[in-house]
Amino acid sequence: MAIIKVDQISKVFGNIQAVDKLSFEVQAGEVFGFLGQNGSGKSTTIRMLLSLIHPTSGTIELFGKSLQKDRNQILEKVGAIIERPDLYPYLSAREHLQLFAKVRKQKIHSKAIEDTLQKVGLLDRAQDKVQTFSLGMKQRLGIAIALVHNPQLIILDEPTNGLDPQGIADMRKLIIALSKEEGKTVLVSSHLLSEIEQVASQILILHKGKKMVEGTTKTLLDPLNKIVQFKTLDDARALQVLQNSPFNTYLMERKHGLFLKVPHTDIPQLNEYFINAGVSVVGIEAKNSLEDYFLNITSNQ
Amino acid sequence: MWSLVAVELYKIFKRPRTYIAFGAIAALIVVIQLGLKIDGDAYAAFIMKDINDALSVDGKILNGYLICYILLQLLLVHVPLLVALIAADMLSGEANLGTLRLLYTTPYSRSQWVMAKFIAASIYTLLLLIWLAFLALFVSMWVFGTDDLFLMKSNYVVLIENQDILWRYVGAFVFASFSLLTVTSLGFLMSSLANNSIGPIVGTMSAIVFFTILSTLNIPLFNVIKPYLFTTHMNNWKEFFDLQVNANNEAIQGSILNIAKIKNSLFVLGLHIILFVTIAIQIMKRKDILS
Numbered sequence: 001m002a003i004i005k006v007d008q009i010s011k012v013f014g015n016i017q018a019v020d021k022l023s024f025e026v027q028a029g030e031v032f033g034f035l036g037q038n039g040s041g042k043s044t045t046i047r048m049l050l051s052l053i054h055p056t057s058g059t060i061e062l063f064g065k066s067l068q069k070d071r072n073q074i075l076e077k078v079g080a081i082i083e084r085p086d087l088y089p090y091l092s093a094r095e096h097l098q099l100f101a102k103v104r105k106q107k108i109h110s111k112a113i114e115d116t117l118q119k120v121g122l123l124d125r126a127q128d129k130v131q132t133f134s135l136g137m138k139q140r141l142g143i144a145i146a147l148v149h150n151p152q153l154i155i156l157d158e159p160t161n162g163l164d165p166q167g168i169a170d171m172r173k174l175i176i177a178l179s180k181e182e183g184k185t186v187l188v189s190s191h192l193l194s195e196i197e198q199v200a201s202q203i204l205i206l207h208k209g210k211k212m213v214e215g216t217t218k219t220l221l222d223p224l225n226k227i228v229q230f231k232t233l234d235d236a237r238a239l240q241v242l243q244n245s246p247f248n249t250y251l252m253e254r255k256h257g258l259f260l261k262v263p264h265t266d267i268p269q270l271n272e273y274f275i276n277a278g279v280s281v282v283g284i285e286a287k288n289s290l291e292d293y294f295l296n297i298t299s300n301q
Numbered sequence: 302m303w304s305l306v307a308v309e310l311y312k313i314f315k316r317p318r319t320y321i322a323f324g325a326i327a328a329l330i331v332v333i334q335l336g337l338k339i340d341g342d343a344y345a346a347f348i349m350k351d352i353n354d355a356l357s358v359d360g361k362i363l364n365g366y367l368i369c370y371i372l373l374q375l376l377l378v379h380v381p382l383l384v385a386l387i388a389a390d391m392l393s394g395e396a397n398l399g400t401l402r403l404l405y406t407t408p409y410s411r412s413q414w415v416m417a418k419f420i421a422a423s424i425y426t427l428l429l430l431i432w433l434a435f436l437a438l439f440v441s442m443w444v445f446g447t448d449d450l451f452l453m454k455s456n457y458v459v460l461i462e463n464q465d466i467l468w469r470y471v472g473a474f475v476f477a478s479f480s481l482l483t484v485t486s487l488g489f490l491m492s493s494l495a496n497n498s499i500g501p502i503v504g505t506m507s508a509i510v511f512f513t514i515l516s517t518l519n520i521p522l523f524n525v526i527k528p529y530l531f532t533t534h535m536n537n538w539k540e541f542f543d544l545q546v547n548a549n550n551e552a553i554q555g556s557i558l559n560i561a562k563i564k565n566s567l568f569v570l571g572l573h574i575i576l577f578v579t580i581a582i583q584i585m586k587r588k589d590i591l592s
Contacts, residue, residue, distance in 0.1 A: 050406045052590070075408035082406070086399030090316050102308050103407050145403070 001028045001064070003153050003185045004049065009058030011044050011209075018044040020209040021058070026187055026202070031179045033200025033217070034189035035294065041209035042189040043083060046157045049187070050080055062153065076104070079146030080155040085138035085162075089131035093122050093141050096130065097148045104149035113148075120144045121170060135162030143174070154178060156188045160195055168195070175199045193294055197221055205294055213252050213261075220261070228267060230258045230274065231283035241277040259287075302413060309421030313387060322383035322429055330372055330436040334444060337368060341445075348453060365442030366450040366466050370542065372437040377477055377536065380433065381484040382506050388422045388488030389501035392585060396496040401590045415585045419489055419578055426485045427478055434474050452542055459544060465554045473538040476563065479570040480535040484509065486577035487531075493581040493588065531573045534566035 004026035011019040019041040026032040036042045047053045048060060051071045060067040062074045087096060094113055101108035117123040120140040130138065139162050146154055156175070160168045176199055178184040190196050196203055196217075203220055205212040213220070232238040235258050242248055242258070247270050250260040262270060267284065274281050313319050337344060341363040349362065392415070395401045404414050450461040461469070487508060491501035512532035515523050527533045543558035557563070 052402065052405055072408040072410070075406065078406070080406050082402055084399060086403055088312065088315075088398065088400060091312075095315070099308055099311060100407075102304055102311075103404075103409075105304055 002026065002061075003028050003030075003063060004032075004187065005061040005064075006045075006049075007059045007061075009045070009048060009055040009060060011041075011048060011053065012056045018209050019048070019055075022206070022209070022211055023058075024204050024211065024214060026185060028185055029179060029183050030202055031175060031186045031188065031200045033196035033203040034187060034206065035191070035193055035196050035203055036189075036206035037191050040191075040206045042191075042206055043157055044209075045206070046080075046082065046155055046187070046189060049155060050078070050082070051075065052082075076149075077152045078155060079149065079151035079153070080157070081139070081142040081146050081159060082157045083161070085135070085142035087130045087133075087138055087141060087145075090129060092127050092129055093117060093133075093144070094126040096141060096145055100145045101148050106149050108148065116144045116147055119147065119174060121167075136164055136167045139163055140167070140171075143171075147178075151184070153185045153187070156186065158189055158191070160190065160192075172199050215261075226262055226264045226267065227252065227287040228260050228262055229283075229285040229287065230260065230270075230281060231285065232258065232274070233280040233282060238274060238279045238281075241274060241279055245273055245277075247273065302417060305409060305413060305417035306420045306424070309391075309418050310424060313421055313425050318386060318390075319425070322380075322386060323432055325383060326376065326380070326429065326433050327436060329376060330433075330440070333372060333375070334368065334441060337363065337371075338444060361446060361448040362451050363445065364448040364450075365438070365445040366447060366463075366470075367452075368441040368445050369438040369470065370450065370452065372441070373473065373477070373538070376433060376437070377480070377538070380429065380481060381509050381535075384426050384429065384481055384484045385488045385502050385505040385509075387425050388485040389492045389505045390498040391418045391422050391489055392492040392581070393495040393501045394492075394498045396588075396590065397498065405590065411586050412582050415493075415582045416578075419486070419581070422485050422489060423482055426481045430474060430478055430481055434470075438470055450542070454543070459542060460552060461542065461544065462554050469541040472541045472563075476538040476541065476567065479567055479574075480531075480538070483531045483535070483570045483573045483577075486574045486581070490577040490581045490584075493584040529569065531570055534569050537563060537566040540566075 002025040004024075006022060006024050008021045008023050009019060010017070010021055022041070022045060024032075034042050034045070044053070048055050049062070049067070051067055054068070063077060065074055067074055088099075091099065094117070097113045097116060098108070101113075114123055114126070117126050120143050122137060122140055122144065125133070125137065130141065133141065139159065143156065143159060146156070159175075160171050163171060172195070175186055175188060179186055179201075186199075188196065188199060200217050202215070203217050204214040230238060238258055239251075242251060242260075247260070247262070247266065250262040250266075250270070252259040252261050260270070267286075271281055271284060345363045392401075395404070401414075405411060409417075447463055447466075449463050450459075450466050452459040452461070484505070488501060488505040491504040491508070492498075495501050495504075509532065512530050516527055516530050516533040540559055540563050541557060544552040544554070545556040545558050546552055
């Protein structure tokens with residue numbers, strides 16, 4: 001079942017196209033990695049998913065319901081952190097959780113609060129005021145707040161911001177545990193592929209508001225499935241040939257070059273196919289990893 | 302909605318600045334009460350010196366009721382400034398912290414949050430007023446005792462019998478609550494316009510000072526707008542202490558001289574509250590809380 005269903009959403013701020021006809025689905029129990037550079041439209045999309053801003057066009061469904069029509073009902077099942085951990089400096093970690101449990105009308109026992117603080121490694125600082133917390137501790141408390149009402153969907157926008165290496169490792173463990181042990185659906189955004197690839201089962205790369213590529217982490221990061229850029233004298237012609245060929249499913253992206261995700265054993269046949277079809281191939285450049293591809297398309301801009 | 306109000310009250314009373322107003326009011330009242338307790342006879346002689354030849358007054362002039370009246374005259378002008386400390390911070394303070402985003406991701410609309418914040422700020426204001434009433438009226442009654450209330454107005458005197466006073470204070474405090482809620486809503490409106498606390502607090506105080514000056518200036522140009530200014534009406538709690546007189550020019554106990562004026566003032570203040578809060582809600586519905 002699709003927990004999140006985004007259909008052709010766009011967001012325009014003045015003359016800036018922040019998100020452009022973006023569509024994707026997130027299935028129940030999945031960790032969905034939302035990858036893109038800063039300014040790629042990740043946070044704007046997440047804000048739309050949380051109804052903080054409305055799409056200029058397109059529709060968003062969460063739990064099979066329209067976000068526009070059933071916002072409050074939907075948000076009861078969602079926990080989120082958005083970029084910065086903005087908290088009340090005069091309240092303690094425990095008071096934050098009590099406060100947000102009350103907001104959610106949850107009768108929460110102190111054991112449950114302690115369990116949540118334990119999950120994010122803040123139990124020993126439960127009584128301390130947030131004004132004494134480091135950025136990483138605030139980030140972890142933000143996640144505890146997102147979890148306090150036991151949501152089905154957890155949206156984490158750059159959750160490792162401000163965390164030290166140990167904190168980042170703990171965060172990965174937590175995200176995996178939320179999905180594997182508690183069956184939560186998690187959408188996690190980052191600008192670092194290395195963070196996403198270790199936790200996500202599905203990855204979407206966003207660039208300048210557009211979806212560049214989407215697929216399972218296994219497929220996208222499979223070393224046998226090379227990401228290859230075919231350099232030709234006429235990319236439009238090459239594209240036409242490819243689309244009418246048995247290799248048409250390999251096409252990843254065409255705007256920034258002819259990128260294909262292709263088993264390495266098929267590369268010679270594909271090259272031959274192009275040549276036979278009259279396409280002048282002047283180069284074949286293998287990208288070693290998704291990261292190469294990610295960096296390539298983002299650095300071309 | 303009430304759980305949101307409870308959450309907002311929890312946050313208000315977790316902040317040290319909340320208690321500044323309670324402390325300031327207590328300190329001022331205690332100091333004045335102490336001064337009048339020690340030197341009250343001299344003060345009573347001073348205020349009676351011009352009319353001692355015209356009439357003689359039996360009983361205790363400087364009683365708890367008169368002390369309360371004096372305190373209200375002194376304090377109700379300044380309490381709005383204390384109210385602004387909290388009301389003007391309700392939205393801008395959270396905008397500054399960035400916590401509005403956190404609140405808006407919960408299953409409540411922006412309007413619900415803004416309304417809950419206004420109700421919480423109003424409860425704070427009313428608690429401040431109750432605190433003021435307790436100290437100014439009940440503690441004064443306890444310390445100074447009770448008797449008839451003798452008030453000197455600009456060109457006449459009013460004598461209100463002991464048993465006719467308490468309900469007037471109830472009326473005066475209810476009226477004062479409208480005045481202070483108007484200040485609360487003004488502070489709230491200012492708060493919706495800014496992303497830090499200082500501007501709205503100073504702005505609210507400045508607006509009160511500015512409009513109070515306009516209300517008191519006797520210039521024909523301003524006389525046209527005076528009836529519509531909230532500051533013109535804020536001090537009309539005093540109307541509860543003016544009595545009608547009969548044909549023999551004797552005060553009619555249990556009466557109020559100008560009840561229409563009180564009603565009109567309550568109407569104008571009520572309209573200001575609705576107007577300020579409605580504008581604040583509309584601003585917050587559209588406000589960019591993400592930058």
